[in-house]
Amino acid sequence: MLDPVNYAIWLAVLLVEILSFVCLLRKKAYSKHFTLVFYLCACVATDIGSYSIIHTSGYESDAYFYFYFYSQSLLTICLYFVLMNLYSHVFSEMGVGQYIRACALLILGGTAGISYYLVAVSSNRMVTHFVAELGQNLYFVGVVLTYLLWGAMAKLRENRTRLLQLVLSMGVYVSLSAGSYAMNNLYPNHTFWQYYFPVTSMWLPLSWAYTFTKVPAEAQLATARVLAPNQ
Amino acid sequence: MIACFIFVVSSLTLLQFFVSYSRSIIAESRGHRLSEQACEICGIKSRSLAGEQFGRLNQLIALCPEVGDDGFKVKVVAVYFHLLGFVKTVMSWAMPSASSWIEAERGGCAYAVAVVLDRRIAHNRMVMADMASH
Numbered sequence: 409m410l411d412p413v414n415y416a417i418w419l420a421v422l423l424v425e426i427l428s429f430v431c432l433l434r435k436k437a438y439s440k441h442f443t444l445v446f447y448l449c450a451c452v453a454t455d456i457g458s459y460s461i462i463h464t465s466g467y468e469s470d471a472y473f474y475f476y477f478y479s480q481s482l483l484t485i486c487l488y489f490v491l492m493n494l495y496s497h498v499f500s501e502m503g504v505g506q507y508i509r510a511c512a513l514l515i516l517g518g519t520a521g522i523s524y525y526l527v528a529v530s531s532n533r534m535v536t537h538f539v540a541e542l543g544q545n546l547y548f549v550g551v552v553l554t555y556l557l558w559g560a561m562a563k564l565r566e567n568r569t570r571l572l573q574l575v576l577s578m579g580v581y582v583s584l585s586a587g588s589y590a591m592n593n594l595y596p597n598h599t600f601w602q603y604y605f606p607v608t609s610m611w612l613p614l615s616w617a618y619t620f621t622k623v624p625a626e627a628q629l630a631t632a633r634v635l636a637p638n639q
Numbered sequence: 640m641i642a643c644f645i646f647v648v649s650s651l652t653l654l655q656f657f658v659s660y661s662r663s664i665i666a667e668s669r670g671h672r673l674s675e676q677a678c679e680i681c682g683i684k685s686r687s688l689a690g691e692q693f694g695r696l697n698q699l700i701a702l703c704p705e706v707g708d709d710g711f712k713v714k715v716v717a718v719y720f721h722l723l724g725f726v727k728t729v730m731s732w733a734m735p736s737a738s739s740w741i742e743a744e745r746g747g748c749a750y751a752v753a754v755v756l757d758r759r760i761a762h763n764r765m766v767m768a769d770m771a772s773h
Binding site for chain 2: 431544545547548551554555558569572573576577579580583584586587589590591593594614615617618621622623627629633634635
């Protein structure tokens, strides 16, 4: 069963995700940013699923362990779809959407393959370690892809504030997650992680809720003002 | 080894993304002109604020009820402000020229928080006027 702190965190995460979902629907962002809505739905489904597994099998069970890591991997893949969506918005005027989708799927498959290979060749590791390694590598590829997107936005002088904030908040989240997963791989047996990961997962829904409620769709901000000091 | 490498690179990109994200939030506020009422209540005399005023403005914000999701903005700006304070302490002996830039950034943080406070005051005044008219 969940202890009171875990339960409070679980409830807070669920409420934040639902709040963000409602904000996106109220601002009619589902057609333009469908992948964001899809990701939030996947997060809510995962939270409800994990709660029911904890209730039936317990927090320390293998079933929950497998469910947690595999659902996190699936959520990371959903995050790739969000990233692809952001790429297609940035490059919308160039008509290169198909190439971006193909490239992202190729990278995704490659990362999963390499992660599996790295775990399979090390005989001293369990195959179940694959999921933890996969999470770390998927998030790291996410960091590289977001960084490239941010670089392209700076080069193209992208000035849509909403898009700018969505990409930057995504960058914060994938960097934080990649670093945390790497630390988790180095120091796995620490109770700190069971509180830390759910708390950090609130960042994206909160930042999306803020962006869609406070930043008007037509708002513009020069990328240079974000990059260069005091302009 | 791979985990260590990923941790170091991710920490650096996290810092860069977070600074840029905070700056994008602060830049939004620069276009907003503070009302005379807000300046009077907060004791603000000029359009540019000093970083020292951040703490007092933050205390005033805590007294004013939240409007929408602006609490998230205040928290992000506060983290950025404290990060700048830490960098200022570390860099003051290594790179003294950076301190003027850091102080300007901290002033930007204070201004962004003042804008949030201004909006909250305006909203609360409107609510009170609405209640009085009923």
